Amino acid sequence: MHFSIPETEVRSGENGSTYVAYNIHVNGVLHCRVRYSQLLGLHEQIKREYGSSLEQRREQLEKYMQAVRQDPLLGASELFNSFLRKAQQETQQIPTEEAELDIYLSNGQKVRISILTSDQTEDVLEAVATKLDLPDELVGYFSLFLIREGADGGCSFVRKLQEFELPYVSVTSLRNPEFHIVLRKSYWDSAYDSDVMDNRVGLNLLYAQTVSDIERGWILVNKEQHRQLKSLQEKGSKKEFIRLAQTLKYFGYIKFDPSITDFPEKGCHVIVSAGNNELNFHVRLPNEHVKEGSFKVTRMRCWRVTSSQVPVANGTAAPSCGGKCEVKLELAFEYLMSKDRLQWVTITSPQAIMMSICLQSMVDELMVKKSGGSIKKMLKKRHNGSLHRSDSQHAVKSPPILDSPDTNREQMVKLSTKLTSVTLRGISTSNSSNDISGNNFHGNYAFEGIGDDDL
Structure with missing residues (x-):
């Protein structure tokens, strides 16, 4: 979760007096407006319940909120989450x-x-x-x-x-x-599709998602594969349809909007997709050549999301003043390009936080597997819902038969340089609680014994 407090507002109270409200953005979106006294109240509650270990980070509210969230105990506490939910509801006056x-x-x-x-x-x-x-x-x-x-x-x-x-x-x-x-x-590992497909509703949900991803072009399909898929659709063979789709390129990936990257050189336009424990790049170089490559999470030493304010088009205001600005988000990760060479790769995108969330969830799955735990138990772990089940049922409708594939879809060229296949064994990671600077949010991980593929 990424916190920022990009601006403040002077607002009127019920008695006609004015006060300063801090606009808290969570994951790049305005979440709530709070007074300093409300945040101070939260801080005092945390001190009483968990101690005063975060006192030194109070100098800036943004750093403080990020520090609380990154603490494994405080960030997951109901005290912290209920504070945010209540503040969100009060801000929107719902x-x-x-x-x-x-x-x-x-x-x-x-x-x-x-x-x-x-x-x-x-x-x-x-x-x-x-x-x-x-x-x-x-x-x-x-x-x-x-x-x-x-x-x-x-x-x-x-x-x-x-x-x-x-x-x-x-x-x-x-x-x-x-x-x-x-x-x-x-989840990311398609092996867990079998658990979902054993249930009728789960099968229909997964089938509808697979068809949708194919129609959007997120999953690549050639003419022969399309013919086979269409035949399975006509037969109503949903499980076989999904199993065939699992063999196709980019099955289970999330595709993001066009963005900008500095890899392999600054100012390149890129389409980023997340899946299969990697970020996949479709890069258009300044010379208009198009290349494709992937960055495995097992070779990312760390990553961070950085937010900054830039003036809107035709605006003259500096980020620190009251003029109109927009938030610029960047995802940067440090990648093991070869055995002894690490390099930072940056993506400038409004969806940078969503990309970071994808990386985090991939890491979570890998770490559970590495520790010998059960991913099924992790996925099944739920809080007790407060709502009562009703008797009404809502069937999941089957999607229409697939349209013909786009024969004009551009073919991508593989990146010419391959990376040496190594693990991140022996590379130390810094403590994330000590890595908070400015508007940065760090996710630091190193893996031992997890295999990774070449680019």
Whole structure:
């Protein structure tokens, strides 16, 4: 989670007096406005309950909030998350009441659920699972994502909804019909598809997502593969359809909007996709040549998300003044290019935080496997939902037959330089709690004994 406090506002109180409000952005989006006294109250509660170990980071509120979140105990505490949820609700001035919320499936189908406006992400996920008749043991395999639908039918992932926010408040406060909440699988290893496909509803959800990803061009399909897939669709062979799709390039990947990178040189346009424990780059060089390559998470020593303010187009205001500015987000990761050479690679994208969340979840899966733990238990671990199950069921409709593949899709050239295949054994990582500087958010990991592939 990335915190920033890019601006303050002078607001009027109920008695006509004015006060300074701090605008807290979480994952690049305005989450809430709070007074300094509210944050001070949170700090005093944390000190009473957990001690005063974070006192030195109070000098700047932004650093302090990031430090609290990065602490394994404090960041996951209900005290901290409930504070953020309450502040979000108060900022948007949405009272607690019964409401209906539309959750979208990958095929565009809407599932309307009845919730409270103050229900957190877990509650909403439980409610949609109830509506779909998805078993409790499979709920953890799915998550809710905030997306933005483009006029051209495209889909941009904004972020994965977290435990510190209220989905109803998050989507309605945007006041833009282009934003939707979508249900999508939340794991990366396709081996766990078998668990999901053993259930009828899970199979339909995974099938709808697979068809959608193919139609968007996220999964690459040639003419013969398309013919086979279409034949399986016509037969209603959903499991066989998914198993064939699992063999295709970019199955299970999330594709991001066009962005800018400094690899292999500054100013290159790039399409980034996340999946299969890697970030895949489709890079257009300044000479218009297009190349493709992948960066494995097992060879990333660390990464960080950095936010900064830049004036809007035709604006003359400096980031520190009151003029109109926009937040610029960058994801940078330090990569093992060869046995003894590390290099920073930077991506400038509004979706930088979503990319970071993808990296984090890939790392989580790998670490569970490395420690001999069960990824199934990790995915199934749920908080007890506060909503009661209803008797209503909502069937998942099958998507239409696949359209013909785009024969004009540009072919990509592999990067000419291969990286030496090594692990990150012996490379030390710094303590993230000591790595907070400016608006940086670090995720530091090194792996031993996890195999990785060449670029």
